[in-house]
Amino acid sequence: MPRPFYQHIDRQLSKPDLPSKKHILFILHDQLNLSAFPDELLRRKPLLLFVESAEKGNSLPYHKKKLTYVLSSQRHFAIACAEQGYEVCYHATKGHYDDGLQEIMDQAPQAHFHFMTPSEWSTRQRLYQLKKHHSERFTELPNTFFMADADQWKGKVSANFVMETFYREMRQQTGYLMDDQGKPAGGEWNFDELNRKKLPKGKSGPQVPEFQPDAITSEVMELVEDQFPDHFGSTEGFSYPVTRQQALDAADHFFQYRLPEFGPYEDAMAAGEYTLFHSKLSLHLNNGLLLPEELCNRAVSMYEDGLAPIQSVEGFIRQIIGWREYIKIYYEAMMPEVREANHFGFTESLPEMFWTGKTDMKCMQECLKPVLDDGYSHHIPRLMVLSNFSNLTRTNPYQLFLWFWYAYVDAYEWVVLPNVLGMSTYADGGVLASKPYAAGGNYINKMSDYCNHCSYSISKKTGDQACPFNYLYWNFVGDFPEVFSGSGRSSFMTSMWNKKSDEEKHQIRESSRKFLDSLKRYDDTEFGEEV
Ligand SMILES: Cc1cc2nc3c(=O)[nH]c(=O)nc-3n(C[C@H](O)[C@H](O)[C@H](O)COP(=O)(O)OP(=O)(O)OC[C@H]3O[C@@H](n4cnc5c(N)ncnc54)[C@H](O)[C@@H]3O)c2cc1C
Ligand code: SF4
Incomplete structure (x- = not known):
């Protein structure tokens, strides 16, 4: 009998025989990309475990569209993994992620659990507590959703560690927009001076593609309205991509229609224009549907093929390998006191x-x-x-x-x-x-x-x-x-x-x-x- 609000999940995923499982890989809601997990582990076809945590969902009055995005992406991803031949356990708990994990540990006494270091502090601390009490049952995998190794950099974080220094180092490390002599493409590291145009009157940004909710998303929207009624915003009009393919389509649209003018209008604002030439891809980068490398590779190839100017491509690359990575390093260095x-x-x-x-x-x-x-x-x-x-x-x-x-x-x-x-x-x-x-x-x-x-x-x-x-x-x-x-x-x-x-x-x-x-x-x- 399918659970209310989980009918699609329950119909599309068969119930695993937990007591017999030997290897379980716990995948968090912001780690939705199997290519980030070690091949060696995946070859052993572990049971993939996903948890929906009511306590996490209620810990802040999260926007109803955010909850819909997070849960629907996770559900779609779990089903896609099953379609690739993985056995999947999709578990809902009233508690937090560690409670959900403990509930499955109790049902799968023979299993060894693998998890990737959570990006967020509280979830990380919760899993560490569990691991401390059952150290023999856990293997922690390094978090590979970022391009820079935070452990290598975090000791440098101070008022003197400016983003620009870090960014240039990352440009050299990755080779993005570097010429054969090791010099920055276009002769400059930074084209910010060209990127401060006001939007001319009558000009507008291209329409951003919308993705109509399918049956899985619609069921999540019902769950969110039912269980998080007082949260911020509404689920009405939800049209975000929720699958890897949809996120790739959204990225395609950005590269084709917006990247060329991303740079010049990066700082512009205009009434009724909410995206302009920005990518609107951060939500997919941050839950793994898209990976930073693939967006950077695509942007660089647009520059090399003469399809986008250096000021736009450099501006975009700077946001991803510069700001985004630098921010993560700062977080690792400054938590938890900085709260x-x-x-x-x-x-x-x-x-x-x-x-x-x-x-x-x-x-x-x-x-x-x-x-x-x-x-x-x-x-x-x-x-x-x-x-x-x-x-x-x-x-x-x-x-x-x-x-x-x-x-x-x-x-x-x-x-x-x-x-x-x-x-x-x-x-x-x-x-x-x-x-x-x-x-x-x-x-x-x-x-x-x-x-x-x-x-x-x-x-x-x-x-x-x-x-x-x-x-x-x-x-x-x-x-x-x-x-x-x-x-x-x-x-x-x-x-x-x-x-x-x-x-x-x-x-x-x-x-x-x-x-x-x-x-x-x-x-x-x-x-x-x-x-
Ligand atoms: C007060 C404040 C709060 C912010 N909160 C968030 C947040 O919760 N989540 C988030 O992803 N970004 C946050 N940012 C950074 C930035 O505003 C967003 O990443 C960006 O606006 C997302 O829209 P976009 O995808 O269209 O970005 P684009 O302008 O298209 O930029 C491309 C990508 O660069 C990355 N990026 C750019 N700037 C930053 C930055 N400062 N930190 C991290 N990544 C960056 C994002 O992944 C973004 O998708 C915040 C910035 C400020 C000033
Ligand atoms: S409050 Fe009004 S006048 Fe002042 S900056 Fe905002 S829009 Fe302009």
Whole structure:
């Protein structure tokens, strides 16, 4: 009799005879690619074990589309493994992953278990506890979903270990975009200067392909709506790829139609344009449906075949072998203490608009909408609008980190924590970034068309009609001059603040006080105790 919400799984996978099993390979929801596992182990045809954990799903109010993506991808992958001739056990537990594993261990007393080091800290610690108590029953495999060996690099993590140094080393190691003399292709390591174009009026990004839910995904959507009713967002309109083939098709579309213009418009934002020329592939890289090497190889071959310019291909490669890998190394070096990091000591709860999307600020509306709808936005809305606003409104960085973690489809702790507590909020005090991402409305106006449609005025500096980013930014510089007093443009900002008249400073303080006092906050402190 099929279990409710598991009818397709139960019909398509036969029940394994657990007591007789000798080798079981436990595959986590973010390790969905057999080519990452050792051939030698796979040749022995171990039973493949997948676990759905209700406790993990409930540990944060994860976006319903994220839960749908994670569970549906895992179910499709489990069925695809069975079609390749593997025996599969698909287990649902009320507990966490270790509880699920223990339940199967009890039913398979003869089995030896293999698992790959989990990318996320809590799951890793849980499996380590289990392994500690049953060391003879476990073999741990190194995590091969990343291109750099974190153990080799993590000792270097400090304020002096900049991404650029690491990235150049990775370029040399991989040979991506390197010429025969060992020099960077195109004569430069970095084409960022060419990659800061605003989207011209009337131009839009190509339509991103949508994948209609099949019967398996539809069943997962029903489960999510039934069992996680109060979570963020909705399952309605779910159209993400959930199989390897669909993810490959989505990647094809990116390479064909978006990569050539990825570079020039990498930092652009525009009303109603949520993906522009970005890949929207992070969710598949982060659960294994796609591998970083295959995307890099494809991008490099597009450059070599003259199908995409160097500034786009270099920009894309930099994100993957540079930022993505560097972020993972930072996570390995800084956990678990960094979870407590809060350089400025901000204690305010998340602004309520992060849950409702309701605000008069056009930029915030536009940057929150795709997150509420789809659990996605590209890098610049995450950094320069949402994190910027959180910083300027003195929001507790831990709450922002949790929000990014549950609201985004591509978020796993190893990637979201460094990006929020390191890169965007400066909570770590400057290990990852040299200053917090804080900026006035002019930056947003320069990179988008939002201000043309806003009820606030970008040209007004203080008062009820003025753009809140304008006065909140100076209020921030005035309160924390030390973080802006380094060098270059930042120190220029401190001296500009110092040159403002007392009256101007008073107006800035007053406008900020009024705005911050009236800002509605959302209390989600109950979340995140056990993730
Ligand atoms: C506050 C904040 C939170 C973020 N949270 C996440 C997250 O939870 N998950 C996540 O994958 N990325 C996160 N990022 C990084 C980046 O914004 C996303 O990877 C990117 O926007 C995903 O969209 P895309 O696939 O269209 O990316 P593209 O612009 O097409 O970039 C290509 C790929 O490069 C990788 N990449 C680029 N920048 C980063 C980075 N800083 N860290 C890690 N990988 C990177 C991603 O895998 C991405 O798919 C965050 C950034 C910020 C500032
Ligand atoms: S005017 Fe200010 S609040 Fe309005 S869209 Fe522009 S930056 Fe955002």
